[in-house]
Amino acid sequence: xxxxxxTIAGTGARLYLKALIFSVITACAVIFxxxxxxxxxxxxxxKIPYSIIPYIxxxxxxxxxxxxxxxxxxxxxxxxxxxxxVSALIIFIICFSLGMATTKDTLSYLTLLRLxxxxxxxxxxxxxxxxxxxxxxx
Numbered sequence: 049x050x051x052x053x054x055t056i057a058g059t060g061a062r063l064y065l066k067a068l069i070f071s072v073i074t075a076c077a078v079i080f081x082x083x084x085x086x087x088x089x090x091x092x093x094x095k096i097p098y099s100i101i102p103y104i105x106x107x108x109x110x111x112x113x114x115x116x117x118x119x120x121x122x123x124x125x126x127x128x129x130x131x132x133x134v135s136a137l138i139i140f141i142i143c144f145s146l147g148m149a150t151t152k153d154t155l156s157y158l159t160l161l162r163l164x165x166x167x168x169x170x171x172x173x174x175x176x177x178x179x180x181x182x183x184x185x186x
Contacts, residue, residue: 064131067123071135072142075116079143082108106162110169113139117173125178132174133167140166 086104090096116139117132124131140163 063124067120067131068135068138070123071116071120072138074119075112075139078115079108079112082111102158106165109143109162110165113166113170114173117170118177121174121177128174128178129171132170136166136170139170
């Protein structure tokens with residue numbers, strides 16, 4: 049009886065870990081792709097005010113968090129709010145760590161704004177993934 053419970057619990061933990069790893073990889077790929085597109089558009093556009101660059105970064109990160117929450121919840125197939133939140137918080141920690149390592153910036157209102165926007169978009173992606181109906185196969 050214990051072997052069955054251990055196997056079921058092990059499978060669940062493995063599924064959660066797999067979902068989080070795939071969601072973070074997906075989010076990083078989306079963020080990288082969108083940053084390349086934004087960089088190309090900024091090169092074409094020429095001059096832009098430097099004050100909007102952090103907000104562009106937050107928007108790109110939000111798109112990545114949305115896709116990460118969507119992928120995690122789609123793999124797990126339940127609790128979209130929880131897994132979207134967890135995925136978004138992992139992505140925030142990665143973005144925050146990279147930002148602190150490269151710019152030596154301090155905490156600011158943009159950090160809190162990034163946290164809130166990433167969390168909300170990750171939750172939204174998780175909820176949308178759980179509520180999406182499966183395709184019926186005939």
